[in-house]
Amino acid sequence: MRKVIIPVFALCMCLCSCQKVLYTHYNYDEVVYSFAKGNKTFEAKDLKKMIKSYERIVEEPKGENAVPPPGACADYAYLLYLQGDKDKAKQYFQKEYITYPESKTYIEKLMQKIGL
Template sequence: MKKILTTILLLSLFASCSVSPYYWGSYEKVTYKYNKNMTPEARANVMENYQSVINYCKQSTSKEVPPGIYADYGYLLIQDGQVDLGKSYMEKEMELYPESKKIVTYLLDRIK
């Protein structure tokens, strides 16, 4: 009986350890640095990182773009004057993550 309980416990422990379907790259680190110190260099770095995460996920068969990346990148593009491209990224965010629709719509409405 102990062997069965131990086996079940171990199996449930291993089953709870899952691998994220998302590729974050350096998202957390560069976003923190940018929000802490909004210099042009930090902005260029964060935009480059977001684009590299998106490109990596497009080429990957097992990883998806994490929630928020398309919206963050789109918002930065809009701030840089690339309104149509930025809007397309924000619409992609709403398409992939419908729960983001309310906040993304709010941001898009503020742009108009």
């Protein structure tokens, strides 16, 4: 009996300790790293690549809560602003502080600073 209980208990403990993913970043690290190690200027092709990467993070959130990671909507909004799409940028800044209310003061100041 003891030979059965110990392995079953160990299996239960292993299954209970599986960590759930809160957010999905897709290829965010690669895109940001490639930009950071380069000349640090936004060219149109780099901007489009980063926007496409962020769009997937923001529009297709996966994970336990199915929400974008903190700051992703704000980063995406700023990239949209740099591209000239101010209406959509404002929408994603608002989405950031609706999703994460603690960021509202910061996001509002940022929006005010860039003129949105």
